[in-house]
Amino acid sequence: KQEVTQIPAALSVPEGENLVLNCSFTDSAIYNLQWFRQDPGKGLTSLLLIQSSQREQTSGRLNASLDKSSGRSTLYIAASQPGDSATYLCAVGGFEGSQGNLIFGKGTKLSVKP
């Protein structure tokens, strides 16, 4: 059974720091991997979607990498800002056609201090 782990569970950094969030998964046979952001009391916002054939995706200050063979993904946030404070969730899709049957990690709660 696929398991997704995110370490650390919480992270506090000063504004301006570059940081890395980690996600690991036990079964390398994934279809895709997504990173989401969740603000308190809100829904999830998709940040980056990496298909299994891709190594990385970039959007603005965010860069996500995928290493299927080692079962790892990282989300890199450059020049962090207080507005980046949120919980970041990693989720893996198991197979083509699973469309939303994602397995989620429990998230990393990020706090960026001004």
Added chain:
Amino acid sequence: DAGITQSPRYKITETGRQVTLMCHQTWSHSYMFWYRQDLGHGLRLIYYSAAADITDKGEVPDGYVVSRSKTENFPLTLESATRSQTSVYFCASSRGTGELFFGEGSRLTVL
């Protein structure tokens, strides 16, 4: 406004009552999903639908019923609510690329 909306946003009910959570999306996405989010468990898939009149179970379907008579709507019904169904419920949709779009959530408390 276009998007995915859930109602009600907050609901308190009693054990044994029937509750329906509504989900409506304006993108005409084929796929729709219901997740629940609980401390210690994260997000888990309850049911999903690939198209109108096509639904399938997810990881935790027991105690829930869904229907999808129209592409844009995907209601979730708790036929006889239990305390263990106290949770935050999220509806999501996808156009089939694998990218999911989530609603704001419905916080349900069962007393």
